[in-house]
Amino acid sequence: MRRKVRVSAPGKIILSGEHAVVYGFPAILAAVDRRLLLSIEKSNRLQVVPAKATDIVKRALGVVGKKFKEEDLEKLKVSLNSQIPIGCGMGSSAAFAVGITAGIFELLDQPKNLAIINECAYEIEKKQHGNPSGGDNTIVTYGGFLWYRKEGEGFKIFEKIKPKSAPTLWLINSGKPQENTGEMVAKVKDFYQQNPARVRSLFFESEKLTRAFLELLQGEKSYSLIDLLKENEAILDSLGVVSPKARRIIQKIEQLGGGAKVSGAGGIKNGSGIILAYHKDADLLPNFAKRSSLEYFKATLGEKGVTEEK
Numbered sequence: 183m184r185r186k187v188r189v190s191a192p193g194k195i196i197l198s199g200e201h202a203v204v205y206g207f208p209a210i211l212a213a214v215d216r217r218l219l220l221s222i223e224k225s226n227r228l229q230v231v232p233a234k235a236t237d238i239v240k241r242a243l244g245v246v247g248k249k250f251k252e253e254d255l256e257k258l259k260v261s262l263n264s265q266i267p268i269g270c271g272m273g274s275s276a277a278f279a280v281g282i283t284a285g286i287f288e289l290l291d292q293p294k295n296l297a298i299i300n301e302c303a304y305e306i307e308k309k310q311h312g313n314p315s316g317g318d319n320t321i322v323t324y325g326g327f328l329w330y331r332k333e334g335e336g337f338k339i340f341e342k343i344k345p346k347s348a349p350t351l352w353l354i355n356s357g358k359p360q361e362n363t364g365e366m367v368a369k370v371k372d373f374y375q376q377n378p379a380r381v382r383s384l385f386f387e388s389e390k391l392t393r394a395f396l397e398l399l400q401g402e403k404s405y406s407l408i409d410l411l412k413e414n415e416a417i418l419d420s421l422g423v424v425s426p427k428a429r430r431i432i433q434k435i436e437q438l439g440g441g442a443k444v445s446g447a448g449g450i451k452n453g454s455g456i457i458l459a460y461h462k463d464a465d466l467l468p469n470f471a472k473r474s475s476l477e478y479f480k481a482t483l484g485e486k487g488v489t490e491e492k
């Protein structure tokens with residue numbers, strides 16, 4: 183066992199296909215330049231910094247530990263330092279699941295096998311969220327841009343997309359959702375059970391838009407980014423995952439001539455987490471966010487996946 187390792191894992195956004203991806207429809211995800219840094223070192227007991235993360239660290243170590251039957255995994259100091267807003271749809275929990283798995287693999291001097299790390303992180307995510315698609319942990323593991331599709335529990339298809347030009351998007355925080363991802367996925371499931379035909383047609387519409395997004399990334403100009411963001415948002419709103427607060431912000435951006443969508447699970451009672459926004463005029467959205475006292479930042483998309491830090 184090594185004495186100490188440091189790893190970092192990126193946050194993520196979903197350009198198109200959230201929620202539909204849980205039901206086997208495709209999604210496009212991208213890693214972003216906000217990372218979680220984890221340091222893991224040998225200790226005489228389990229210490230977690232910050233202490234409030236102790237339970238999730240214990241749960242994750244339980245899952246990873248099963249792979250190795252290492253009792254010493256109970257005697258570690260795990261420190262977390264994150265630039266990813268927590269619980270806002272930017273993959274903070276996936277970054278943690280992938281980061282801690284990769285860190286333990288490094289600590290135990292295991293070969294860096296991304297497929298196994300990803301699978302193990304997926305098990306951690308299931309403990310956290312119930313029925314995730316596995317898209318979040320996959321983009322955080324591999325980085326870049328991914329086309330992702332879960333055909334079944336043990337059969338997930340993904341492929342890296344090499345965009346001709348990556349869109350410059352602003353990320354605007356509409357407020358931390360009161361609901362967690364598992365609850366939002368459960369809400370969509372209820373809606374699906376009550377209105378199967380309606381929700382299925384929204385998922386097919388989502389797939390059409392995800393394909394259009396792929397074409398846009400590959401340099402075909404048949405669709406405008408603004409229209410794709412708007413149409414994507416309309417589907418998420420019809421699925422019932424957009425809060426009035428987030429809807430107001432998005433409508434304002436549309437009135438100003440831009441396009442925006444919720445990214446991730448969304449939220450209803452308070453905010454819906456991070457909004458992806460685009461406007462041709464580069465200064466307009468940051469000025470709008472400033473005026474509206476909303477947290478915002480520019481996203482560089484397509485960042486590298488989980489990495490050991492020296």
Ligand code: PMV
Nearest residue numbers: 201271273314315363446447
């Ligand atoms: O909000 P996040 O980062 O947990 O993203 C969830 C994305 C969903 O499609 C709603 C769920 C999933 O497992 O893919």
